[in-house]
Structure formats: structure tokens, C-alpha cells
Amino acid sequence: MSASPDWLFFRSALLAWYRPERRPMPWKAHPDPYCIWLSEIILQQTRVEQGLPYYERFVEAYPTVGDLAAAEDAAVMKLWEGLGYYSRARNLLKAARYVVAQYGGEFPATYEGLLTLPGVGPYTAAAIASFAFGAQVAVLDGNVFRILARFANDATPADTGPGRKHFGALASAALGDAAAPLYNQAIMDFGALVCTPRKPACPSCPLRTHCRGYALATWPELPGKTKKMARRTRYFHYLVITDRAGNTIVQQRLEKDIWQELFQFPLIETAQAGGQVTDLVHHPDWPGWLPAGELRLEKSSPPYQQQLTHQTIEAVFHTFTWEQMPKKISGYALIKNKMFIKFAFPRVITRFLADKRLLLDLFS
Structure with missing residues (x-):
């Protein structure tokens, strides 16, 4: 059995690489849970370049969660027009109204509480909990699956329940005692800028010396998947x-x-x-x-x-x-x-x- 990946090296090298100015976002400037939540919902399955103008229009039209909760459904759907995956817009309204009705307009400050909101899954809850409230929880989305799988040369299918649980444990091990808000932002930026899906910047990657997927040339097949839906x-x-x-x-x-x-x-x-x-x-x-x-x-x-x-x-x-x-x-x-x-x-x-x-x- 091979030794466990060097997660201490992983997080140290990752944090040494991270520079906030490489990928400036308006919601990074302040830990407002409403802005963080809004950005995360808009960016689900959406490129930042496409989602950013929508985020800015939503914040201008609805500056607070109370404003959004009071909005007409048709107005919100129209503002969302062109972004796709319209269930996100419906859940956006449901969650805003739930926050107002159940939490008095204040977002729950815990990971578990955030999971009660419509449209908020484990990744979004972790992002809000860590960025807005400093919770020590690791984010885990497609980018993070890919980075961890390549670094550890782990072919465990990421599209199954056991696979997600397995990678959840890896994500927690990789986070360790690093400050979650900083680490989570670093790994998200790293997946967008360096460890990209098709053409990763391996020659300049700060993790290259310890990356097993790079050493064994298995990175194109990682993470593993069991399902392939027909188009x-x-x-x-x-x-x-x-x-x-x-x-x-x-x-x-x-x-x-x-x-x-x-x-x-x-x-x-x-x-x-x-x-x-x-x-x-x-x-x-x-x-x-x-x-x-x-x-x-x-x-x-x-x-x-x-x-x-x-x-x-x-x-x-x-x-x-x-x-x-x-x-x-x-x-x-x-x-x-x-x-x-x-x-x-x-x-x-x-x-x-x-x-x-x-x-x-x-x-x-």
C-alpha cells in the first residue's frame, strides 16, 4: 500500500501560491452571507465571466435578502433570463423567503443550518459557512474533486455517494488546520487557474513535485466516473x-x-x-x-x-x-x-x- 498523500505539503504549497488579486471578485471584499450565497447560486454550473454581470444586476435590484424575498417571481425569472438552470432562480426565491420567514432575515451561521435552505447543498453551505462565518469546513465541488484526485492519483468515482464521502474525507485531510476561508478560496482559484480540466498548467504548478497524477501521467482520467449520460x-x-x-x-x-x-x-x-x-x-x-x-x-x-x-x-x-x-x-x-x-x-x-x-x- 502506498503512503498517504502529503497533505501538509499540499496546503502549504497551495497557500503560498494563493494571491487574491489573481482572481478578483466583488463578493470577496466583505464577508456578507447574502452576497456570498447569491454569488455561489449564480455560479453553480456557470462560468464566472458569464455569471458576474448577473450577480451585479441582482445586487443592484435586490440589495438585501429581504428585498429579494419581496420580489415578484416573474421579475426574478426575467432578471435570470439567459443564465440557464432555472431551478436555481426558483430556489433563490424560496431560500430568500425562508431566511426571512424562519431566520428573521439573517442567514444561519452554521453549516448545518445553511443546509436547510432550498437549493443549498454541501458545497454551497461550506462556502458560505467558511467565507461568511469562518467555519472550519472544506469546500468540495468539481474543481476540488479534480485537484484532490490528481494529487493523490485517486481513481475513486466521484459521482457516487460513497465516492463523495471518500473525497469529503480527503478534503478535510487536505484542509487540516489551515484557516478555512483562506484555504477554500485558494483551492477554488487553483482549480480555475492552474489545475484546469483539459489543459492544466503542470509545468508551473506548485504541487507538481508531490502530485502523483502528474508523476504517473494519469491526470487526464481523474477523477474517475461511473456514469455517462447520453445526449x-x-x-x-x-x-x-x-x-x-x-x-x-x-x-x-x-x-x-x-x-x-x-x-x-x-x-x-x-x-x-x-x-x-x-x-x-x-x-x-x-x-x-x-x-x-x-x-x-x-x-x-x-x-x-x-x-x-x-x-x-x-x-x-x-x-x-x-x-x-x-x-x-x-x-x-x-x-x-x-x-x-x-x-x-x-x-x-x-x-x-x-x-x-x-x-x-x-x-x-
Whole structure:
């Protein structure tokens, strides 16, 4: 059996490398649990470059957790628009309201207390607890899994319950008696700047002399994984139906699927790409309230694609005019074109709306 990794060297070299100015973030400047929590939720599965403008807009719109708790759901979803993984936005509101209702507007100061908040898992709870309250707990996310696995040459699958528990023990051993706020920030920056997923800076890495994954050239395969989810492609046909008065039909996605609670045009999902509008009329999902004979097709768009984690969405937009559109349709909303900016749509729809090829001026 090989000797245990030298965790004393690991944390000493890591802390000697760390410089806060290498990766400046606005939430690093002060230990406000609200700002730290907000940043961590926004940055889940999101690059810092993409998430930072959203963080700044949220702090400006809702300076405190009480302000966020009092916000309208639609306003928060609209502010989140384009960031993806919209369950985070829903949990953001739930957690803010829970903090106000259960904790009087003050975030719980313990790791265990933070875990009671909707959308807060072990990593986020550890980050808030250490950065805001100085708790001696190690963060453990994808970056940390990768760094620890490579340093220890540990191929334990990180995507299982036992694997996460195993790496939790390694993370605690690596932290040791180092100050958790400083150490956690250092290891997060190290994963972003040095021990990156595909092209790590091994030649200049301060851990290289003791890194077993580097010495054995096993780092590309680490950490180990047991699951590989297949990617699938879904084919969406959106019916963009408008009348001469400038009304357009939209609906809210309420089913438990992608983009829950976002808005869209009436949708028909087909099993294959392509197809004509005349085929859609006979599709079982064609809305029963929509008389095909009264519609005039203006244009069908080329396919728009949006990549999700395990899905590719290919969407085609069919623009129609309907002279005798009813004033009310059950389950749908008729909105003026200029009101589109108040609704949160999936990114594939916002791209279509912003496209200069669109016949209708939906933003006027």
C-alpha cells in the first residue's frame, strides 16, 4: 500500500501560491452571507465571466435578502433570463423567503443550518459557512474533486455517494488546520487557474513535485466516473401567432421539464427534424383551439440550436397571422408585442426574437 498523500505539503504549497488579486471578485471584499450565497447560486454550473454581470444586476435590484424575498417571481425569472438552470432562480426565491420567514432575515451561521435552505447543498453551505462565518469546513465541488484526485492519483468515482464521502474525507485531510476561508478560496482559484480540466498548467504548478497524477501521467482520467449520460436531440416547432393589433400568443411552461416556469410560444415537439407546416397541423399536439384554416403562414425560420447539459434543442419558429384571434384562450396569454421584454423566455427564443430576420418588430 502506498503512503498517504502529503497533505501538509499540499496546503502549504497551495497557500503560498494563493494571491487574491489573481482572481478578483466583488463578493470577496466583505464577508456578507447574502452576497456570498447569491454569488455561489449564480455560479453553480456557470462560468464566472458569464455569471458576474448577473450577480451585479441582482445586487443592484435586490440589495438585501429581504428585498429579494419581496420580489415578484416573474421579475426574478426575467432578471435570470439567459443564465440557464432555472431551478436555481426558483430556489433563490424560496431560500430568500425562508431566511426571512424562519431566520428573521439573517442567514444561519452554521453549516448545518445553511443546509436547510432550498437549493443549498454541501458545497454551497461550506462556502458560505467558511467565507461568511469562518467555519472550519472544506469546500468540495468539481474543481476540488479534480485537484484532490490528481494529487493523490485517486481513481475513486466521484459521482457516487460513497465516492463523495471518500473525497469529503480527503478534503478535510487536505484542509487540516489551515484557516478555512483562506484555504477554500485558494483551492477554488487553483482549480480555475492552474489545475484546469483539459489543459492544466503542470509545468508551473506548485504541487507538481508531490502530485502523483502528474508523476504517473494519469491526470487526464481523474477523477474517475461511473456514469455517462447520453445526449439526446429534441425537435421543437414554435407557433408564433400574431394579429394585426399586435397581440401574440404565449404560454408558461408548467410541466416538470426543462425551462419550467419560463414562457414560450405554442409548441409542438416532433420525433425527427424537418417536416412541413402542413404536417404539424395533423400532429396530435396541434392545439385543438387553433383553426389551421384561419392562419396565414408568413415565414418559417431556419433551425436555432441551444445546448443544454444532456440535451440539444433544435427549434424552428413558424410565424403566422390570425385575423380573427379570440380575446382569450384558456391556458394561454395574449400579450402586446412591446410587453415581450417583461417575460422570461428560454435563450433559444430570445435569440429568435432578437434576430434581424424576424418579420415582426416584437420589441417596438
